[in-house]
Amino acid sequence: MIRLFEIEWLKLKNYKVFWALIITYFLGLILVLSSGMFLMQFFKYKGAEFKGIDPTIIPLYDFPDVWQNMTYIATFFKIILAFIVIISVTNEIGYRTMRQNVIEGLSKWEFLLSKLSLVFMLSFAATVFLFFEGLITGLIYSTVKDLRSIFSELEFLAGYFLEVFTFLSFALLIGILLKRAGFAIVLIFMYTLIFEPFLTINLEHNPHIYESLKSISPYLPIRSLNNLISVPFQRYVFMEIQDFIAWKDVFIVLGWLIIYQFSIYKLLDKRDI
Amino acid sequence: MSEILSIENLVKDYGKIKAVNKLSMEVEEGSVYGLLGPNGSGKTTTLGIILDVIKKTSGKYNWFGSTSSSESRKKIGAILEVPAFYPHLSARRNLRIITKIKGKGADSIDEVLKLVNLHDRKDDPFRTFSLGMKQRLAIGAALISNPPVLILDEPTNGLDPQGIAEIRKLILQVAGQGKTILLASHLLDEVQKVCTHFIVLNKGRGIYSGLVDEVLNTSNTIEIASKDLQKLSKAVKEFSHLNSLEEEKDLLAIQLNNSVDTHALNTFLIEKGIVLTHLAIRKSSLEQKFLKILEESDDQTV
Ligand SMILES: Nc1ncnc2c1ncn2[C@@H]1O[C@H](COP(=O)(O)OP(=O)(O)OP(=O)(O)O)[C@@H](O)[C@H]1O
Ligand SMILES: [Mg+2]
Numbered sequence: 331m332i333r334l335f336e337i338e339w340l341k342l343k344n345y346k347v348f349w350a351l352i353i354t355y356f357l358g359l360i361l362v363l364s365s366g367m368f369l370m371q372f373f374k375y376k377g378a379e380f381k382g383i384d385p386t387i388i389p390l391y392d393f394p395d396v397w398q399n400m401t402y403i404a405t406f407f408k409i410i411l412a413f414i415v416i417i418s419v420t421n422e423i424g425y426r427t428m429r430q431n432v433i434e435g436l437s438k439w440e441f442l443l444s445k446l447s448l449v450f451m452l453s454f455a456a457t458v459f460l461f462f463e464g465l466i467t468g469l470i471y472s473t474v475k476d477l478r479s480i481f482s483e484l485e486f487l488a489g490y491f492l493e494v495f496t497f498l499s500f501a502l503l504i505g506i507l508l509k510r511a512g513f514a515i516v517l518i519f520m521y522t523l524i525f526e527p528f529l530t531i532n533l534e535h536n537p538h539i540y541e542s543l544k545s546i547s548p549y550l551p552i553r554s555l556n557n558l559i560s561v562p563f564q565r566y567v568f569m570e571i572q573d574f575i576a577w578k579d580v581f582i583v584l585g586w587l588i589i590y591q592f593s594i595y596k597l598l599d600k601r602d603i
Numbered sequence: 604m605s606e607i608l609s610i611e612n613l614v615k616d617y618g619k620i621k622a623v624n625k626l627s628m629e630v631e632e633g634s635v636y637g638l639l640g641p642n643g644s645g646k647t648t649t650l651g652i653i654l655d656v657i658k659k660t661s662g663k664y665n666w667f668g669s670t671s672s673s674e675s676r677k678k679i680g681a682i683l684e685v686p687a688f689y690p691h692l693s694a695r696r697n698l699r700i701i702t703k704i705k706g707k708g709a710d711s712i713d714e715v716l717k718l719v720n721l722h723d724r725k726d727d728p729f730r731t732f733s734l735g736m737k738q739r740l741a742i743g744a745a746l747i748s749n750p751p752v753l754i755l756d757e758p759t760n761g762l763d764p765q766g767i768a769e770i771r772k773l774i775l776q777v778a779g780q781g782k783t784i785l786l787a788s789h790l791l792d793e794v795q796k797v798c799t800h801f802i803v804l805n806k807g808r809g810i811y812s813g814l815v816d817e818v819l820n821t822s823n824t825i826e827i828a829s830k831d832l833q834k835l836s837k838a839v840k841e842f843s844h845l846n847s848l849e850e851e852k853d854l855l856a857i858q859l860n861n862s863v864d865t866h867a868l869n870t871f872l873i874e875k876g877i878v879l880t881h882l883a884i885r886k887s888s889l890e891q892k893f894l895k896i897l898e899e900s901d902d903q904t905v
Contacts, residue, residue, distance in 0.1 A: 333706070340700050425689060433656060434704045435677035
């Protein structure tokens, strides 16, 4: 497994597009995640009020709430990591290097594992990064700083890892299926950000949809991922939120993960490469 | 000599097209095996199947006496059709990936780059290479970590005459080390110069296989010329052992009955008062044989 990641690393470490996307992802996250307080100050300055609350006293970075707040925001950036996965695998198909790798002595299965090692490393790095980002901003802004609060609700980091890992596996499948980077990127972008969300809205709120159809929406591929970490921000206007990760959602996502992995394997197995 | 590769009744269908049709062949250790055939006859498809990147429809093939695996592929250096490398990586880094895949150290990389004349470009990205340089790198990649078997599909594609001559030398040199080579090429002259065995494919079927030397030694065509070709032609027609005569540009190509040699012919012509300026036994070329084999097979299938 380490050998397979080493091979993957040799392919990527001098690839400018890879670094450009990595930098975009991490810089973007740092920028957005660190500027919550400035944003609130900006709102206050503009005269905004949230049901009579001064925005700057909203404890966005208080432990342990910071974990859900941050992981929730960070999931919007996972599409950039998906681009890395798609470009990496469609390049291998386009340049015929996947074929050459197999000729040289990698099995198709090992090739797949080398790509999964990339998926794992990206998800892992993103999670570790989020841990430190949350820890640092929390230590700066949080009003509670006892160890118990800091280290509770870390399940959101695990949920985040699962979400990114599954989404990147989905991206890998789309890349291998469509073989072309441009095509795959447009498709995953449209599906994730437009097609499925609108489908979900219709399923859940359109009065003309049958009741029985409504119940499928939590099982849709992107919807189920989004359900893992629920929107946390209504809690600041005293609304009830789901401040935990539900096992049901975890199992649905794991189901999709297995489907993706199995499909990728089947696809590669029966294809001439 | 042990068997390196054996193929038995191999079939590959692409819909209605039979790209490979019940092909059987055996490659012995140390032989240099030429794979010949017109465009679309199934050479690349066959090589792709035995390298496990194209799925066979049916049939069997064995490497080193057992079924193919990623371990057996590590003992093979191969180019299939076009050079396949990472465009943004340098020659050296591309080769490093290969040694990593094969589980070998990086020490042979410089040596191989020198061998294919790319050492002074070793740090340039692959995408900046010319077609011939890409092809050289592919050959270098096949040679890396010293595999006992080489598979070369059109290895001289895009090379300059000097490059072709170098590759020919390289193949002969590698063959001299006892390696087994499978070579698909349209340059019959090349195949003739480097191969010991050959097989001819047509429409996916193996229609002929044999030793290159056998083909080259079966000729009985004799070339003759003199100052006056007209007169020579007239005289030679009177020679009773003449089988056939063809007038070519500056000479006559004739065939005699098997028992008669050039000595008898020359004596006859001298008696007729004709002095030859040229007398030679023409070696038949692989090309002639190849074309004849194809012609015969087409006749049969019609
Ligand atoms: N992916 C494919 N899909 C459909 N048909 C294919 C495919 N690959 C090859 N073929 C067909 O299989 C036959 C054999 O092709 P192949 O590439 O093996 O020929 P070749 O002997 O290598 O020819 P060339 O000398 O031009 O390289 C051809 O008729 C070709 O059209
Ligand atoms: Mg070919």
